[in-house]
Amino acid sequence: MRIGLDMMGGDFAPAEAVKGVKVYLDNVASDVHLVLIGDEQQLAPLLTAAQLDQSKYSVVHSSQVIGMDEHPTKALKEKPHSSISIGFHLLKEGKVDAFISAGNTGAMMVGTYYSIKAIEGVQRPTISTLVPRENGSYGLLLDVGINADCKPENLAQFALLGSLYSKHILKVNNPKVGLLNIGEEEGKGNLLAQATYPLLKENKQINFVGNIEGRDIFSEKSDVIVCEGFTGNVVLKMAESFHEIAVKRNIHDEYINKLDFESYGGTPVLGVSKPVIIGHGISKGMAFKNMIQLAQQIIDSKLLEKIKESFVAKEVQ
Template structure:
């Protein structure tokens, strides 16, 4: 039985959005999975009653504290020992749950990932990624999208391997193509970082290197399935895409499969890649649909044994 932990107190609209999203996720959980809710038991039960959902469909771990968005992540993680995030990571570290997801404090989630779960041996810096749609009809993976704004070429090389493992295990892409996001496709283009990364990637044999990719081909699906960049560039690209989605929504131009798949609610969250357990971080403004997607993404990563595959990739 897979046990998917969810921070019921995380997000701008918690616990209502988190609990309602968990109720929505029940339909896709299947008999092999169980959702474990961490948070204020009385408030969780209240929302479940409003939804007409029996409480025994979930496991509830009662907590009395919440790490707020304005709290100092590291201090709050330690000082609020009975917070939903801190207790959730404790259960994850002990193997009492198989994955943990939250739309709460990103900083606290990273503290838990790095200090409690810890990076996989051999990983210099974990990354966070984003699945992006393509007009080819299958998703691509962009990483890093904000965790590490400055990256050495050796770190970007590791992102190529991490992204390749994720794309194959979770997205189902056989022998995914890995490319470096650059200002041109030619090998000689780019800054010192991208040139050095290109040299490292073309010499390795751990993944299928496809060269450089320009931003204009990012959503085409024709060049690459995994796009590697530092967190500064990746976060800029991601927020530009989110902004275009919002503009198209206002203009009423999102009625096609490509733009609909740009909706963050359908992705739900991003995994912390390169740590020793499945951790998913969602948007703070997550709606119930986004929470549902986040929970389903967590289950998908667990079922694909993404952590085990990454551990194997870095230790063999």
């Protein structure tokens, strides 16, 4: 298994990316070979200092970097030798089995759309966030920002994609799917939620438990919460801000600390045919390590094959 990692992406690259590689290689026993994409001259001293097992990685040189604020499409076009462009090229050609970057999110999304296809039947790939719960388990909220306007069918697909992720990666048995809404009963909500409810209710591939209100996002009422990317993004960023407020106010609490979403690593793009993981710009060593591990889990669990099968099954129904 070969996992490609953009060493130049993120605010603290390449130093924190190297740290993440070290923690992963030193602690996780696996047959993963890491393909580190970045500027050789910058990487060489860091990699030497890290004293890594040289059989476990190789370096692919990239001479360009896409900045965090560059226009995604333009940057990808004008910088074919950037770490992100090379990463997608390697993924497309099958030279790596997954690609990870904490770089320009827009460029990662555009690269994903252009380089690798959506899984047949998936209308809109989606990104998600883990939702920590007090009992130590994790829920999943999706979409969290790339699909700001959605149709009911999109939300129904997010429900299936999220269920499969919850089951195969988060190891939740028969994950409960909730529809984010502003009332408990069927018929409540905006037009989108009203039209989505029956689609989720009818869908035999998921375990729909009904509407979930804002107060229940962090509860165990559901394992997968679906919404359009506008509300999802507001929820995610607001939860992050609570963590920041708690830190600023010197509140130390094991659970509140888990609202530090930045430490989780990144979000996979769900619904595309190869594993792509997009990291937070401010990813540090542990986030990079977690992203490598997540890529490995996605490959090991054959998640994408399960998604393909489910969407084929859906077409046949």
